[in-house]
Amino acid sequence: MMIVMKESATADQVEAVVRQVEHVGARAHISRGELHTVIGAIGDRDHVANLELDGFPGVDHVVPITRPYKLASLQFKREERTVLDIGGRKIGGPYFMTIAGPCTIESRGQMLDAAAAVKDAGAQLLRGGAYKPRTSPYSFQGLGEGGLRLLAEAREETGMPVVTEVMDARDLDQILEVADVIQVGARNMQNFTLLTELGRAGRPIVLKRGLSATLDDLLMAAEYVLKEGNESVILCERGIRTFETAYRFTLDLMAVPVLKQHTHLPVIVDPSHAAGRRDLVLPMSLAAAAAGADGIIVEVHPEPERAICDGPQQLRAEEFADYLRQVEAVAQLAGKELATSY
Numbered sequence: 001m002m003i004v005m006k007e008s009a010t011a012d013q014v015e016a017v018v019r020q021v022e023h024v025g026a027r028a029h030i031s032r033g034e035l036h037t038v039i040g041a042i043g044d045r046d047h048v049a050n051l052e053l054d055g056f057p058g059v060d061h062v063v064p065i066t067r068p069y070k071l072a073s074l075q076f077k078r079e080e081r082t083v084l085d086i087g088g089r090k091i092g093g094p095y096f097m098t099i100a101g102p103c104t105i106e107s108r109g110q111m112l113d114a115a116a117a118v119k120d121a122g123a124q125l126l127r128g129g130a131y132k133p134r135t136s137p138y139s140f141q142g143l144g145e146g147g148l149r150l151l152a153e154a155r156e157e158t159g160m161p162v163v164t165e166v167m168d169a170r171d172l173d174q175i176l177e178v179a180d181v182i183q184v185g186a187r188n189m190q191n192f193t194l195l196t197e198l199g200r201a202g203r204p205i206v207l208k209r210g211l212s213a214t215l216d217d218l219l220m221a222a223e224y225v226l227k228e229g230n231e232s233v234i235l236c237e238r239g240i241r242t243f244e245t246a247y248r249f250t251l252d253l254m255a256v257p258v259l260k261q262h263t264h265l266p267v268i269v270d271p272s273h274a275a276g277r278r279d280l281v282l283p284m285s286l287a288a289a290a291a292g293a294d295g296i297i298v299e300v301h302p303e304p305e306r307a308i309c310d311g312p313q314q315l316r317a318e319e320f321a322d323y324l325r326q327v328e329a330v331a332q333l334a335g336k337e338l339a340t341s342y
């Protein structure tokens with residue numbers, strides 16, 4: 001439930017409403033707009049139902065939030081979209097962002113070559129995994145701390161902010177030393193204790209949709225991060241499990257406009273993991289941009305044939321500039337602003 005205070009409401013009147021919200025066992029989330037202060041009463045349905053605000057001075061009106069997620073809902077932000085600024089690169093609202101780089105950090109040469117290629121082509125953020133969620137425990141699990149050091153070097157060399165995945169809260173402190181954005185992989189989307197830790201850490205998050213998660217599941221997972229006071233969450237559609245076996249996952253592009261009907265958070269698409277095949281990455285990226293995505297996260301490798309992980313889906317570094325031009329052209333047609341315009 002959202003309590004919209006009158007323009008003339010005093011600090012004492014706001015405080016009295018906050019006390020009433022807390023009195024019924026809910027949490028008060030205050031946002032001060034230019035004209036109105038809005039108090040979100042966040043809690044389970046029973047608590048909020050007991051909130052009797054009749055006669056409270058300074059209250060203009062009360063808006064029920066009908067969705068199970070509250071802080072993530074577009075209603076809660078009164079239709080205003082979240083724009084994140086990551087080292088001067090923007091995403092959300094009108095802004096389109098490209099995140100690119102290898103699946104996994106494999107070596108110094110591979111990471112630095114990939115970083116140079118995506119920077120020269122004009123991507124905004126650099127990706128690279130040091131801790132990898134692999135289906136088989138016998139597969140390469142990532143370089144761990146050594147990988148993070150190489151990522152830090154690539155960040156230093158290119159000046160690009162970096163995105164890397166956390167799998168275990170015990171690695172969070174060292175990841176926080178390097179990462180501008182922390183990725184939660186599809187397999188950890190509902191690791192609620194990890195999400196809570198990330199909410200407290202405060203760093204921007206890319207939250208990938210779980211393999212069999214509904215859009216409501218994804219938004220409720222985001223709510224765990226938001227609830228701890230971290231409002232910098234980017235949602236990512238990366239393909240879901242269906243009966244189709246012709247490609248790795250089914251990229252659910254309807255998720256883009258539908259999520260944006262329900263949430264103020266930026267929504268990006270990962271065509272690489274959905275497709276599992278390089279030839280599908282460009283068409284699905286164009287389709288994602290046309291559907292109104294706020295960005296793309298895509299895998300790029302200097303020598304995909306020699307990649308340790310996800311080789312068949314990684315774009316060739318030398319083809320990336322051409323790919324990006326096409327994707328950005330469609331994003332512009334869809335009304336997005338590119339980093340080159342600010």
Ligand code: PEP
Binds near residue numbers: 103184185270
């Ligand atoms: C990744 O981005 O490297 C990755 C493993 O993605 P996902 O969690 O979507 O499978």
Ligand code: MN
Binds near residue numbers: 103104273299309310
């Ligand atoms: Mn990968």
